[in-house]
Amino acid sequence: MLKNKPMRPFIGMLIAVATLHTSALWAQMDHGEPTDNGMQMKGDSASDDARDPHTYSDGYTLTEGPYAQSGPRQLKLADEHTFWSVLGNRLEYNEGSDNTVFDLQGWYGTTYNRFVVKAEGEITDDKLEESQTELLWSRALNAYFDTQLGVRLDQYDEGRNRQWLAVGVQGLAPYWFELDITAYLGDSGRTALAIEAEYELLLTQKLILQPRAELNIYGKSDLENGLGSGLSDLAIGLRLRYEFSRQFAPYVGVEWSDAYGDTADYRKTSGQALSDTQLVAGLRFWF
Numbered sequence: 001m002l003k004n005k006p007m008r009p010f011i012g013m014l015i016a017v018a019t020l021h022t023s024a025l026w027a028q029m030d031h032g033e034p035t036d037n038g039m040q041m042k043g044d045s046a047s048d049d050a051r052d053p054h055t056y057s058d059g060y061t062l063t064e065g066p067y068a069q070s071g072p073r074q075l076k077l078a079d080e081h082t083f084w085s086v087l088g089n090r091l092e093y094n095e096g097s098d099n100t101v102f103d104l105q106g107w108y109g110t111t112y113n114r115f116v117v118k119a120e121g122e123i124t125d126d127k128l129e130e131s132q133t134e135l136l137w138s139r140a141l142n143a144y145f146d147t148q149l150g151v152r153l154d155q156y157d158e159g160r161n162r163q164w165l166a167v168g169v170q171g172l173a174p175y176w177f178e179l180d181i182t183a184y185l186g187d188s189g190r191t192a193l194a195i196e197a198e199y200e201l202l203l204t205q206k207l208i209l210q211p212r213a214e215l216n217i218y219g220k221s222d223l224e225n226g227l228g229s230g231l232s233d234l235a236i237g238l239r240l241r242y243e244f245s246r247q248f249a250p251y252v253g254v255e256w257s258d259a260y261g262d263t264a265d266y267r268k269t270s271g272q273a274l275s276d277t278q279l280v281a282g283l284r285f286w287f
Contacts, residue, residue: 079111085286090120092282094255099124101280107138114138116148121155131155134166134182145171152184159225162186176200191219206244210251212237221262226270228262241284249284 090103103120116138121131136150152164168182177199184192194216201209215234218227239253258275259267267274 082108082110084108088283088285090282090284092251092253092280094278094280096276096278097122097124099129101282109138112140114146116150127157128155129157130159136166138170141169141171144173145169148182152182154225156225160222162190162222162225164190164192189220190222193217206242208241208243208249210239210241210253212239223266226263226266228260228264228266230261232261232263233257233259237280239280239282247286250282251284252279252281254279 084107086104086106088102088104090101092101093099094101100123101120102123105116105118107114107116109115114137116134116136118134118136119131122129132152132154134150134152136148138146138148141147146169148166148168148170150166152166154162154164164184164186166182166184168180170180170182171178173179177197180194180196182194184190184194186192194214196212196214198210198212201211203209213234213236216232218229218232221227221229235255235257237253237255239251241249241251243249254277256275256277264274
């Protein structure tokens with residue numbers, strides 16, 4: 001043990017020199033100063049082009065460079081393709097009024113921009129009694145909702161046809177409620193608001209119960225079409241469908257409807273019922 005004592009001061013001196021050298025090296029790195037080997041270290045901030053995807057590609061991109069394929073671009077993501085779809089949400093026969101109701105929606109476009117057509121109406125005795133057709137441009141607002149802008153065309157067998165400017169949103173609200181809310185501006189300062197809400201309750205993987213509600217509000221009365229200002233009408237339905245597949249699902253249900261305000265007065269004057277409860281049977285399809 002006595003022979004090792006002279007080595008202790010020498011080892012301590014080496015540790016002290018190494019500590020001083022390391023401290024100096026870190027000081028140079030923090031200030032971006034050159035180190036002994038000529039390299040410059042930066043620890044404060046990233047370069048301006050640090051997030052540029054082509055920084056380290058030597059100028060090669062998806063469409064330029066020796067690795068790009070000739071002709072049209074080969075690789076496309078899903079949101080760059082155009083798709084189309086048609087949904088028949090309601091195609092049903094109402095036993096009480098002895099008429100057929102249709103509610104269809106189709107679209108063509110990409111994930112972010114689509115051309116949308118909505119059509120609903122009633123057919124009685126093989127004749128179109130009334131219908132509403134909307135031609136819309138749909139733009140994705142977020143992951144769950146689309147904004148929609150376009151026109152709505154109303155056609156009546158007995159009454160006066162109307163045209164509206166339509167602005168609305170459609171999508172999936174929290175707790176899985178499907179909403180369709182649209183405001184309308186017509187001629188002579190006419191305004192309207194339509195709200196539809198649906199919910200799908202899965203009793204099994206194929207048996208689905210669908211509550212549905214729809215209401216219409218008008219800013220001013222339309223005597224020619226029997227529509228009053230304020231809350232005009234409200235419909236609440238309950239439909240039970242069986243999905244043989246997602247594309248083919250027959251259903252049965254019941255729907256209750258009622259009229260309010262001036263609309264109720266117009267119907268009373270013309271001898272129409274103010275409220276009605278109907279049993280329905282129909283088909284929901286999609287392709």
